Amino acid sequence: MIKTIDGATAGRRELKRRQTRERIEEAAMSLFLERGFDATTVEEIAERAEVSKRSFFDYFPSKEEVVFAWQDGFADHLMAAIASRPADEPAVKTVQHGLVSAIVSAADERAMALGELIRSTPALKARDQLKYAKLELKLTEALKARSRSDEERLRVRLLAAVVIGALRAGGELWNEQPPGTSLETFAHRFFGDFWKTLADFGYEGQDL
Amino acid sequence: MIKTIDGATAGRRELKRRQTRERIEEAAMSLFLERGFDATTVEEIAERAEVSKRSFFDYFPSKEEVVFAWQDGFADHLMAAIASRPADEPAVKTVQHGLVSAIVSAADERAMALGELIRSTPALKARDQLKYAKLELKLTEALKARSRSDEERLRVRLLAAVVIGALRAGGELWNEQPPGTSLETFAHRFFGDFWKTLADFGYEGQDL
DNA sequence: AGGATTTTTGCATCGAGTGCAAGTTTTTAC
DNA sequence: GTAAAAACTTGCACTCGATGCAAAAATCCT
Structure with missing residues (x-):
């Protein structure tokens, strides 16, 4: 088990999870700004973030929530x-x-x-x-x-x-x-x- | 062509259309209040209002709009x-x-x-x-x-x-x-x- | 009546979102 | 170090809202 400076636990698991979340956010935002919200599909976001469409919904409850998170x-x-x-x-x-x-x-x-x-x-x-x-x-x-x-x-x-x-x-x-x-x-x-x-x-x- | 008191045209067409709209609204509201918004499908609303699912969207742009109309x-x-x-x-x-x-x-x-x-x-x-x-x-x-x-x-x-x-x-x-x-x-x-x-x-x- | 116009419908399709079970990775306990 | 347990990811099948399109039905006008 690895401990971070602020004392929060951060095993490989949590670390990776945070990275993935950020990757999805990044991917979504860039796509939204490129072609607009409606014209972007969750599948495209997932693809750019290198996760499955199904996993996207494991990180964000809906497409909209990425914007407001x-x-x-x-x-x-x-x-x-x-x-x-x-x-x-x-x-x-x-x-x-x-x-x-x-x-x-x-x-x-x-x-x-x-x-x-x-x-x-x-x-x-x-x-x-x-x-x-x-x-x-x-x-x-x-x-x-x-x-x-x-x-x-x-x-x-x-x-x-x-x-x-x-x-x-x-x-x-x-x-x-x-x-x-x-x-x-x-x-x-x-x-x-x-x-x-x-x-x-x-x-x-x-x-x- | 039939004229109403207020001077608006109201052939059979417009009349029926208003009635249908009201029927849909009525059907939707009663279903929403019975079983909740999410648990009601557009198809059920259409069925109770005796129109096709497709026609529902001819009267309201979305399920939500019925509530706010x-x-x-x-x-x-x-x-x-x-x-x-x-x-x-x-x-x-x-x-x-x-x-x-x-x-x-x-x-x-x-x-x-x-x-x-x-x-x-x-x-x-x-x-x-x-x-x-x-x-x-x-x-x-x-x-x-x-x-x-x-x-x-x-x-x-x-x-x-x-x-x-x-x-x-x-x-x-x-x-x-x-x-x-x-x-x-x-x-x-x-x-x-x-x-x-x-x-x-x-x-x-x-x-x- | 009968042709023009509008409405309604069925059908096919897309995309968001969910449940589930199987597969993979990480953690933990020995 | 290894194996069982726990957490995470994925694919698949499915539901539902919403839209486009063309055929069918109803209404309107003369």
Whole structure:
């Protein structure tokens, strides 16, 4: 039995398994980007990854999941970032920092191409939206864990909903931004505007 | 050629077509609710609706679409409700009234069962989230049409995002409500809390 | 009625996804 | 080091959703 640096067991078995998984991911992504999601068959992916079609489904439950597997990283990063903030920090601040941190670390060349692929494939669009819902759920849980009163827990559910909404709207806005803009700067500026606008909405809604 | 009250042409052809569509919808829904979405095959639906499997796909592009077809009504109602409000009313107020009106008119026995079906079927969950995204888009467009300045148009995008977030969170909360609660009362109370909470968030975010 | 048009159907086909049993590789225990 | 146990891979057969196409049936128009 071989031990890795981080203490996880990694016999030949697990090692090979991880490599195979990566090979499949690699093969799938390159094919998707070459000819599109729908025009790529699982058999072609399996062939390029040098496994059988049947084994593909041993690693990924469906063709779609290959696209979204790596995106779990975003949620994980966000959770970690939130957990690392002081416990007495206001939730609003915690969330903004967590999100900006996760966004900046997730936005690379690959992510952009992926985004384009998703946007241009109806079947993936639906699955993509589900990701936001899952993220919202996780965010709610993470924030609930930090809150003390029951009242705070209700607020936190709304905060998650609102902030994920902002994430989507912000993403759209970012795509319309001239190239060369700094993502971090944009994100901070966007949130600044966002809280201000929220205050306005809240104020306007008071007398209803 | 036969003319109907509303002036739309309705020869035997169109009439029969509408009837068939309804029969398929009826057949599909009853089967979905009886044995679940996945356990129902298109062939069974076609059989109960007395059409061929091939014809099913002439009326609906996919099995999933049967579930979501009727839900277009919600968006339409919302658009109409928004259009009917005075043009100089603040957007926040317009949106709240529109949503409450659409919610109340859409929430019947059937809708509840549908909701449960969707919640318990992973494949439908994803498609359901897409509906929110589409609704957000439509809402944004409807509000943009009412706004005059460019600045207002940006605000309106955020308002749509935030308010659809509230719709989802509110829906969840409603499902946890004791039975017998008035939906309209609940909705108005919820929005009241919502704007207040929004104001808090906005205030807390200012000093970032 | 009867020719033109639209709808419905059957059939063949593709691709995603699953269950199963047989074959292969890695691990573990002696 | 070897052999049994456990985990992994593969091929095969099959189900089901979805699409294209051409023949057949229903409807429309004059």
